[in-house]
Amino acid sequence: MNEEVPQSGASSFFCVRERKVIMSSEWLSVAEIFGEDVFNDAVMQERLPKKVYKKLKQTIEEGKELDLETADVIAHEMKEWAIEKGATHYTHWFQPLTGVTAEKHDAFITAPKEDGKVLMSFSGKELIKGEQLGAYCKMFNEVTLKPGCEIGYHEHHGETETYYLTKGAGIYNDNGKEYPVEVGDVTFCADGNGHGIKNAGEEDLVFVALILKE
Numbered sequence: 001m002n003e004e005v006p007q008s009g010a011s012s013f014f015c016v017r018e019r020k021v022i023m024s025s026e027w028l029s030v031a032e033i034f035g036e037d038v039f040n041d042a043v044m045q046e047r048l049p050k051k052v053y054k055k056l057k058q059t060i061e062e063g064k065e066l067d068l069e070t071a072d073v074i075a076h077e078m079k080e081w082a083i084e085k086g087a088t089h090y091t092h093w094f095q096p097l098t099g100v101t102a103e104k105h106d107a108f109i110t111a112p113k114e115d116g117k118v119l120m121s122f123s124g125k126e127l128i129k130g131e132q133l134g135a136y137c138k139m140f141n142e143v144t145l146k147p148g149c150e151i152g153y154h155e156h157h158g159e160t161e162t163y164y165l166t167k168g169a170g171i172y173n174d175n176g177k178e179y180p181v182e183v184g185d186v187t188f189c190a191d192g193n194g195h196g197i198k199n200a201g202e203e204d205l206v207f208v209a210l211i212l213k214e
Contacts, residue, residue, distance in 0.1 A: 037085050039078055047077045138211040145205040150198030156189055161211045163187040163197065168205035172197050
C-alpha cells in the first residue's frame, strides 16, 4: 500500500493497524502516551484480589518467592487485561545490564482442540520460570537475536553465564577478544569476567542462556 507523505508544513504521523495507514494532522506527544497500557501498580490494585496483590508486592519489594497458585491468579488477570487491550502475544524480554535486549514471543492462543476451537491461555508458570529452576539458577532462557543485533559486552559478578547456540552464527566477545561461533558451540563466562555476542549473519541467531549464582 503506497501513501504519499504530505509535503506541506502541516505535521503528520502514521499509525499502522491491520496494514491500514491512518494519518493525523496533530502531533503525537510521547510524554502524554508514555506509560499507557501498562499492567502497573494501579491496575494490579484494581484487578487483583487483596491477598494476591499483597503477596505480589512482597515478591517485588522483598524478594519473597511467588507460589504457583498466586502466580496463576496474576497470570489470568494479566491475560484478560492484555486481551482487552487487543494483545495476541506476550514476550519474554531478556535484558542484561547493557543497552541491548533480546526477545522471545509466544501467543496466547493454543493449538486447536478436537472441535476446532482454540483457547487463550497464559499460566503462572510463565511468570516464575526462573524460580522453578532452584535457588542457584538466576536465568534459563532461549534468546533470539535478529540480524545486526547484539548483546553488548557486560561483566558477571557472583555468577557465571553459559551460551549454547542452536541456530545461526555470530561473533562472541570473550573479555575483549572476538571469536566466530556457530550452531553447537558452547561459551562460558566465569565469575568476574565479561562477554557479549552479536549476530553478524543474515538469519536469526538463537541460543540458550544459563546464568548460575556462585
